[in-house]
Amino acid sequence: MCKKTTSSFQSAKREEINSETVSLLNILYHKVDLERTFGVSHFPVSSSDVQKPVINKNVLTKQQTNQTTPSNKNESIEEAEYTQVDKVSVLKSLEEEAKQCTQCGLSESRTNVVFGTGSTKAGLMFVGEAPGYYEDIKGEPFVGKAGQLLTKIIEAIDLKRDDVYIANVLKCRPPENRNPSPNEIISCKPYLFQQIDLIHPKIICALGTFAAQALLNSTLSIGALRGKFHEFRGTKLVATYHPAYLLRNPGEKRKTWEDMKKIRDFLKSGSNSS
Numbered sequence: 001m002c003k004k005t006t007s008s009f010q011s012a013k014r015e016e017i018n019s020e021t022v023s024l025l026n027i028l029y030h031k032v033d034l035e036r037t038f039g040v041s042h043f044p045v046s047s048s049d050v051q052k053p054v055i056n057k058n059v060l061t062k063q064q065t066n067q068t069t070p071s072n073k074n075e076s077i078e079e080a081e082y083t084q085v086d087k088v089s090v091l092k093s094l095e096e097e098a099k100q101c102t103q104c105g106l107s108e109s110r111t112n113v114v115f116g117t118g119s120t121k122a123g124l125m126f127v128g129e130a131p132g133y134y135e136d137i138k139g140e141p142f143v144g145k146a147g148q149l150l151t152k153i154i155e156a157i158d159l160k161r162d163d164v165y166i167a168n169v170l171k172c173r174p175p176e177n178r179n180p181s182p183n184e185i186i187s188c189k190p191y192l193f194q195q196i197d198l199i200h201p202k203i204i205c206a207l208g209t210f211a212a213q214a215l216l217n218s219t220l221s222i223g224a225l226r227g228k229f230h231e232f233r234g235t236k237l238v239a240t241y242h243p244a245y246l247l248r249n250p251g252e253k254r255k256t257w258e259d260m261k262k263i264r265d266f267l268k269s270g271s272n273s274s
């Protein structure tokens with residue numbers, strides 16, 4: 001190879017390396033910037049990472065001294081006290097982050113990210129499985145027929161829809177409403193866990209098999225998981241049938257009503273039921 005060719009080859013190689021370095025630095029800068037802004041580490045590199053959402057200490061009030069990174073069903077977090085301003089602003093940042101999320105393949109087929117909606121002061125939080133057709137179009141959870149039934153269920157225990165917080169395990173719709181895959185659940189769970197930690201409801205109602213199993217890390221059926229109080233991230237959890245299932249199986253509504261009465265009584269008495 002002549003001198004001139006060698007020199008232009010080296011120069012081209014240098015440019016390539018420089019461009020790769022700049023690109024890597026940009027990725028790193030973007031990640032650090034997001035973590036600083038949103039207060040969350042949300043770019044998992046392994047399944048153990050994705051199960052440990054990190055909450056930024058900066059959004060905690062003075063009462064909170066120790067940060068915790070709960071990783072599974074019964075690992076309770078210490079009482080975290082957020083101001084309402086903190087909650088709203090961190091949830092908003094988290095929602096903006098979810099809207100850009102490409103952590104799983106559902107990002108390619110979604111119309112909208114369905115983050116969650118409701119009161120940040122909610123004592124009761126509902127967690128469903130994943131957005132369906134109408135939710136994907138509107139960007140809101142539980143807006144179809146199942147959503148109308150959920151509204152009636154909420155009103156049946158003397159609350160309004162605006163009093164509670166509603167979210168799903170997955171923020172993007174699986175095509176044709178197929179079941180969520182384990183990887184999709186692992187990828188998306190940190191969003192939900194951070195929502196739960198921020199809202200810090202008195203009680204969570206898991207709607208349907210997938211939500212109950214995903215939250216409780218269980219393979220038991222909804223029939224086995226419902227009807228009792230579970231411990232979950234420092235709060236109570238009751239599992240019941242998904243409203244869409246109840247529309248197909250109205251005979252099971254009675255069992256859901258029994259579960260909802262437990263929730264209503266717990267909220268009214270504030271008792272530590274078990």
Ligand code: SF4
Nearest residue numbers: 101103104107172188
């Ligand atoms: S389902 Fe969750 S993890 Fe997957 S792209 Fe949507 S927001 Fe991201």
